[in-house]
Amino acid sequence: MADVLTAPPETGRRHFxxxxxxxxxxxxxxxxxxxxxxxxxxxxxxxxxxFLLGGIFAMVVRMELLTPKETIISADAYNKxxxxxGAIMIFLFIIPGIPAALGNFVLPLLIGAKDVAFPRLNLAxxxxxxxxxxxxxxxxxxxxxxxxxxxxxxxxxTTTTKVSLLTLGAFILGFSSIFTGVNFIATVHxxxxxxxTWLKMPLFIWGIYATAIIQVLATPVLGITLLLIVIERVWKxxxxxxxxxxxxxxxxxxxxxxxxxxxxxxxxxxxxxxSEVIPTFSKKTIFGYKAIAYSSVAIAFISFLVWGHHMFxxxxxxxxxxxxxxxxxxxxxxxxxxxxNWLATMYRGSIDLKAxxxxxIMFLLLFAIGGLTGIFLGTISVDVHLHDTYFxxxxxxYVMMGGTVIAFLAGLHYWWPKMFGRMYSESWARPxxxxxxxxxxxxxxxxxxxxxRGMPRRYYNYLEQFQPLHVFSTIGSWVxxxxxxxxxxxxxxxxxKPYDAPANPWGGKTLEWTxxxxxxxxxxxxxxxxxxxxxxxxxxxxxx
Amino acid sequence: MSHSAAPTEHVHEPxxxxxxxxxxxxxxxxxxxxxxxxxxxxxxxxGLFVGYGIMHGKHPEAFASAHHHLxxxxxxxxxxxxxxxxFTMVMxxxxxxxxxxxxxxxxxxxxxxxxxxxxxxxxxxYSHKIHEGMLPGGLYSYKGEAVPGEFMFFSFYxxxxxxxxxxxxxxxIAIGWVLRRAVRGDFSERYFTPxxxxxxxxHLVDMIWIYLFPLLYLIS
Numbered sequence: 172m173a174d175v176l177t178a179p180p181e182t183g184r185r186h187f188x189x190x191x192x193x194x195x196x197x198x199x200x201x202x203x204x205x206x207x208x209x210x211x212x213x214x215x216x217x218x219x220x221x222f223l224l225g226g227i228f229a230m231v232v233r234m235e236l237l238t239p240k241e242t243i244i245s246a247d248a249y250n251k252x253x254x255x256x257g258a259i260m261i262f263l264f265i266i267p268g269i270p271a272a273l274g275n276f277v278l279p280l281l282i283g284a285k286d287v288a289f290p291r292l293n294l295a296x297x298x299x300x301x302x303x304x305x306x307x308x309x310x311x312x313x314x315x316x317x318x319x320x321x322x323x324x325x326x327x328x329t330t331t332t333k334v335s336l337l338t339l340g341a342f343i344l345g346f347s348s349i350f351t352g353v354n355f356i357a358t359v360h361x362x363x364x365x366x367x368t369w370l371k372m373p374l375f376i377w378g379i380y381a382t383a384i385i386q387v388l389a390t391p392v393l394g395i396t397l398l399l400i401v402i403e404r405v406w407k408x409x410x411x412x413x414x415x416x417x418x419x420x421x422x423x424x425x426x427x428x429x430x431x432x433x434x435x436x437x438x439x440x441x442x443x444x445x446s447e448v449i450p451t452f453s454k455k456t457i458f459g460y461k462a463i464a465y466s467s468v469a470i471a472f473i474s475f476l477v478w479g480h481h482m483f484x485x486x487x488x489x490x491x492x493x494x495x496x497x498x499x500x501x502x503x504x505x506x507x508x509x510x511x512n513w514l515a516t517m518y519r520g521s522i523d524l525k526a527x528x529x530x531x532i533m534f535l536l537l538f539a540i541g542g543l544t545g546i547f548l549g550t551i552s553v554d555v556h557l558h559d560t561y562f563x564x565x566x567x568x569y570v571m572m573g574g575t576v577i578a579f580l581a582g583l584h585y586w587w588p589k590m591f592g593r594m595y596s597e598s599w600a601r602p603x604x605x606x607x608x609x610x611x612x613x614x615x616x617x618x619x620x621x622x623x624r625g626m627p628r629r630y631y632n633y634l635e636q637f638q639p640l641h642v643f644s645t646i647g648s649w650v651x652x653x654x655x656x657x658x659x660x661x662x663x664x665x666x667x668k669p670y671d672a673p674a675n676p677w678g679g680k681t682l683e684w685t686x687x688x689x690x691x692x693x694x695x696x697x698x699x700x701x702x703x704x705x706x707x708x709x710x711x712x713x714x715x
Numbered sequence: 716m717s718h719s720a721a722p723t724e725h726v727h728e729p730x731x732x733x734x735x736x737x738x739x740x741x742x743x744x745x746x747x748x749x750x751x752x753x754x755x756x757x758x759x760x761x762g763l764f765v766g767y768g769i770m771h772g773k774h775p776e777a778f779a780s781a782h783h784h785l786x787x788x789x790x791x792x793x794x795x796x797x798x799x800x801x802f803t804m805v806m807x808x809x810x811x812x813x814x815x816x817x818x819x820x821x822x823x824x825x826x827x828x829x830x831x832x833x834x835x836x837x838x839x840x841y842s843h844k845i846h847e848g849m850l851p852g853g854l855y856s857y858k859g860e861a862v863p864g865e866f867m868f869f870s871f872y873x874x875x876x877x878x879x880x881x882x883x884x885x886x887x888i889a890i891g892w893v894l895r896r897a898v899r900g901d902f903s904e905r906y907f908t909p910x911x912x913x914x915x916x917x918h919l920v921d922m923i924w925i926y927l928f929p930l931l932y933l934i935s
Binding site: 394 | 732733734735736740743744745747748751752754755756758759760761762763765766769770773774851852853854864866867870871874
């Protein structure tokens with residue numbers, strides 16, 4: 172396939188060659204499709220829409236915090252805005268973002284399969300996602316929710332806002348996530364191309380596989396927990412309401428038993444993308460393949476044992492707190508192993524600063540800050556001071572936005588030519604990435620300082636002394652939004668062009684680059700044959 | 716080519732989906748999927764079991780006192796009904812493997828009927844409780860409770876048996892679907908995966924009841 176790299180882009184003629192986008196036409200051909208690529212694309216547009224909606228709520232929240240008193244909205248509206256920002260971003264964007272949108276598209280391609288194991292289940296998962304999103308929308312239209320995305324009891328079981336609608340929505344979204352997880356596990360086990368043993372799989376597959384295991388093992392517990400909130404609200408069964416003899420802390424245990432592993436549902440796929448992008452743009456074999464692969468599984472395993480670190484101040488026993496704190500530190504080990512291996516991969520590589528690589532490097536910087544501040548918060552004595560302050564908000568956003576969303580952008584830029592057959596404008600991509608980097612750090616570095624000085628999270632009014640940092644953070648959010656709109660602009664603009672992407676624009680070694688961009692409906696002309704490992708770059712390609 | 720028992724011929728099997736290379740791969744994938752689904756079911760019920768355990772720990776007297784209102788005989792009877800239905804399901808799968816269509820249909824009908832008997836007995840139990848006002852939480856109106864807080868027991872009784880009941884209904888729909896396909900003649904020694912998978916699901920539904928029965932009916 173090496174000649175494809177140098178072949179001139181063949182534009183006009185290619186428009187008539189059949190591929191998965193143009194072989195069947197019409198809206199019905201999309202709504203009834205069983206093709207993992209089309210389902211991935213439908214997921215992609217849906218999660219991007221959710222990202223826009225959640226982003227608008229974020230901008231409203233930041234705007235309100237510009238002044239210490241009321242700025243643009245009432246206190247009630249503010250509570251609803253941050254709740255919906257959190258719930259939409261978590262359940263509708265980040266969790267399905269990488270696995271269901273990008274993962275659906277590239278996972279079968281990466282292992283040389285024609286499709287996922289259960290194509291109908293895949294489509295069902297998408298429709299459940301849409302149904303869950305409609306419930307979330309309905310909760311907004313009929314008055315919103317003001318509990319925060321964590322739905323803590325007893326407030327969530329007694330408030331008159333539309334908690335039941337939103338929790339039912341999240342319940343349905345959970346099943347969508349489970350379906351995707353079950354599908355991916357079965358696919359990875361049974362549909363790898365002959366010769367692709369576990370240790371010859373691209374690292375993206377390892378990351379998505381570890382994610383799928385968490386999705387399958389943790390999400391049902393969230394399902395029953397959310398269902399119990401609805402039942403408690405409707406029939407007052409008494410399980411979480413202390414007035415009826417129930418236990419509100421039990422809810423926190425249930426909730427975090429899912430929602431802490433869920434944090435790794437969000438970050439592991441991000442790490443999985445970085446493991447693909449860095450070797451491709453360093454033209455070097457990945458350093459420490461096994462260490463990166465096994466650390467994904469280790470993170471998935473430890474993720475189930477650390478939920479109590481959200482509850483250091485909830486009154487759980489001191490012993491439990493100490494054990495959870497220690498286990499939390501353990502997560503840092505596999506995470507750091509990954510970061511050091513990525514850095515070692517780049518060392519003496521031939522680094523090509525194309526958009527995906529820029530985002531990958533940005534990921535390394537921001538994730539390092541997010542990860543290290545996580546250690547601060549896992550330390551009991553420090554956490555008692557920082558609990559429920561902006562420090563937590565900043566830490567969370569450094570991992571989730573600086574980590575996962577930036578990795579999502581890396582993956583989007585990396586596979587965009589494969590998905591849609593067009594190259595985007597590199598000269599627009601660079602300034603946009605710079606704006607995102609600057610805006611992000613302005614927004615959230617300020618919040619670390621705010622939190623360490625005692626600014627509590629979720630507050631509507633605040634002391635005047637905090638205003639300068641809040642203003643700085645809000646201005647940062649505008650810069651960040653501008654950068655993201657630029658990305659949307661040049662990506663969408665690329666779709667107006669004729670197909671101009673070569674099969675392998677980046678010189679990648681994994682199987683998705685051996686088929687056309689965009690791929691044919693059945694992915695490969697014939698079952699691919701593995702001739703080399705996923706990152707086997709020859710010394711010549713390093714260019715030294 | 717045509718007279719040799721070529722392994723490539725199975726490509727023409729009507730049940731083989733296009734993205735699988737051979738039937739064995741498809742069967743294995745389906746089984747992995749089903750087992751994972753069963754794991755999620757166990758975890759879904761797990762939340763309720765943990766909640767029950769903790770609330771039982773907080774209100775032991777109320778739970779012990781309230782459970783006397785359950786009818787052990789009917790509970791035991793239902794346990795036997797489900798155990799027998801598991802047996803008929805095993806026989807149905809065996810019949811499918813052997814390609815005995817008549818047997819398969821009969822055993823599926825037997826399983827479906829036993830599931831119906833289970834729901835019928837549950838219906839009598841429920842209507843007695845509802846009549847007495849022993850309903851979950853806010854709907855609880857029973858006046859003669861010996862220990863305060865008995866309503867919590869009935870909250871869990873209805874949530875757990877209710878969720879299990881829904882699973883029985885889902886199982887009956889699945890068995891009905893397999894039965895229809897069996898009558899239509901979809902299955903053979905070479906292809907009986909749906910029977911196998913529905914069987915696995917049905918055993919899980921039975922097993923959950925095996926845990927629910929002592930937990931709710933036999934508190935000491």
